[in-house]
Amino acid sequence: MAGVAFVVNGTRREVQASGDTPLLYVLRNDLELSGPQFGCGLSQCGACSVLVDGKEARACVLPVNRVAGKDVTTLEGLPGLWAKQRGGPADGESSLHPVQQAWIDEQVPQCGFCQNGMMIKAAELLADTPSPSIAQIKQAFMAGPSPHLCRCGSYSAIVEAVQRASTIMARRK
């Protein structure tokens, strides 16, 4: 059991955990961040997704020692990430990342259990591709270790919400 230090949602944290512990357990049990969810433990669904140095990663299979010194963003950290991307303080208009706001505006979640990963993926996509086409949106959710899975079938709502988030971001930049 050794200390592992990394930045979570803008704050440096150090946890005592064996290095092979999946990041997901550290985030949920040690750091009390409930955004990422356990879906499969196999990197096959995306419910556990976080951003590591801005790139989507599956926390359920990522050993915590692999993020030592890196910058981890969870769902809780999306508003802060958006503020940083805009180069200013937190958004006065909303305490949510535009992706989160769009998820509300478009009424995306059914059960909502997978939506953590969907929003993380959307935030990653929009940071690189501010105005994605529908094909690019679909491609993003198919990329990575596995497609991002939704049992409730909220996929078309997700596509609409990513487009709306793109519009919100363009307006607020």
Next chain:
Amino acid sequence: MATRTERHETVSTVFGATLTRRQFVRGGGALLVCLGGLNRLGPVGSMLGSTVEAAAGDSNSLNPGLASSWFEIHADNTILMRTGKVDFGQTTAHTAYRQIVAEELRVSYESITSVVMGDTDRTPDGGFSAGFLEYGGQNLRKAAAYTYQALLDLAAATLGVEKSALTVQNGIVSGGGKRASYGDLVKNQQLKLTIPVSGELTNMFGLTVTGDPPLRPTKEYTVIGKSFPNAVTPSKVSAKEVWVTDVRLPGMLHGRVVHPKTLGSTLVSVGTLNKTRFPNAQVIVKGNLVGVVSPSEWEAVGAAQQMAADTKWTDWKGLPGHEKLYTWLREQADWKTTPPSKSDKSRGDVKPALASASKTLTASYEVPFMKHAPIGPTIAVGDARADGIVYVHTHNQNPQALRGQLAMMLGTSVDNVVIRIYAGPGHYGRSNGGNAGAEDEAVLLSKSVGKPVRVQWSRADDLQWSTQSPPGVADISVGWDANGTITAYQADHYMPAMQDDRLVGALIAGLPTQPAPAPNVEGPIGSTINGVSDPWIYERVPNVAETGFGTFQLGQQASPLAVGLRDHSMRTPGQLQQNFPRELAMSEAAARAGFDAIEFRLKQTDDARLIGVLEAVREASGWQTRVSPSPKASATGTASVSGQGVSAMLRSGTYWACVCQVSVVPSTGKITVDKYTIAVDPGIVVNPLQLKRTIEGGALMGLSHALYEEMAFDESGVISRDWRSYPILTMADVPEVKVVILSHPEVGAYGGGSEAANALAISAVAAAFFDATGKIARRLPLKPSHVQGILKA
């Protein structure tokens, strides 16, 4: 007529309910003041790491006969409502139910400030979380209607104005030049309204509000029909929701269960835990149940893996395997012990009508086992306390039934079991009879160690040890005359039992459970009887014979654990297995009769609502009116061919029609759904926006059923163990989805909206595949490996 029973109490009757009034409460007060310790309850839950407070041990379910158990109307004009139905995200309890209650009470939607849902000690009615609008909505509607009448009586007495002269708007009663808010009326009063109910709290169906209080005329509706947003969405998207996965209790351990090697294996020897690697873990054995607990979740996972590798089990082979499933169902299954059931629409004399028909179609159809497959595996925190009270924190569609089952397992009174409900991954019917999987195991492990235990299943556990949607086989015969009018329809539906609510942990541990599905199990749902659950909608057909044949679950009787393949209802249960054969057969018959598939259906009905949805879906989808297969149909080649298919259904008082347009590459057998259009007539539309999103989700789940889903199993158990071996629909497969909502308030009832869309996708896609290729695929799923053989035949 009010009667004075003592100095300060009056009693009156309100359409069969009883209103008692005492004028001694000072400071605050409420209509329908809650009794029974509600004020002593802690918060429903809390975020990770902090404490979830529980109710005092004496708290039981509320008295459903008291309106106070359903609503609290406070002196500040806010209202709290309670429902035992558990909303899985379609937001019916949080949104549609609020609209229904606000409408009957004549208050604004916003004045209902709290919704208490599911907890067994905080909600009155119980019953499954299905048919939300058809059943649960009706309970709340009636409870609110009684309450409204009581409020009017109260206002009449308080204001000194005849009841008939009173009107109510936004919770303000006016009449005779006087006015009072509901809050004014209840101030300093303690009122008790007793309403009539029937049923049993902890059975499948829960309690029903009876009697006929006057309901608000639908033409006066102001709240129902509006698109209020889902009240829970903001907390879910901002990581503020308390999910079942977030529950942490003081001293809680993480538990994992090492399930037996097969669905019929018993213990030979328990492995030895490696205490060097897992110093804080502890093994618990109860019967054939092997569990591991540890303060560290990661240690519990590792210890369970080590124990799984080192524990020895007997072998068992008692299942046919998925490749032989349909042959086994045809040739081996016992369809004789369970009495067949006839549909109530069966009529006339089918045999001679088929014999004299101008043309006929006779074909068989096959639906596989499918998994509920929630994105997160089942999870529960069990807290068996020293005083004998057991708390279970879980995500469940029938908490009161779970409470009864746990009490049976533990040999204790239901009064000693409390279920608390949280948001969780939607599992679409799996727990509507009381359990999702982990609850009883969490309780058993907690009881053993005397601490709260959180049990989370692995992905493999969730696919291999949960229940599943049963398979179906159907033989359909259709006969029609020279004009294309159907003269006879015969359907024989075969399906194993669909509702096994036994606790799997209790079975493995050898503890008491309710009986396994059998012909003599009471009630239509827990038995092996296969009811006809796809209502016949082609009313003009004179001769109809629909029969359901039921049987035992596969391997369940032979399994030494009494487990085998346990089945459970899943979204559009039973009806999915029956609607696919009927609607694909209708499309096939239309083609053989030389008619367009929508025209053919329209010829068989005078039902305006069915005609309405068929015409609406034809219009909205861009349907080409012609005979199938398409003039450009091809079963060979690498060029994509296109097709269209239609399906229709009546479910939960709602009429549905669906069109799918597909592309097929014959050389690969790959089917792509390009567009899914659905028309829905639920009668009263409560919330158009939420209905639309729910239907879209159902539509895509249905495409997943149609194109991908089939549970794989061998002779010993389920071999689907992850998302690769049980694939579901992905973003790449998503077509254009179009939902057309038809509002018919004059129907006077709220039809359901959450089911049907998934089942309808299947037959529409299959009919579209036929239209595109000229070949008929009658076995699901329509994946390339299945349809390639059909294309080459």
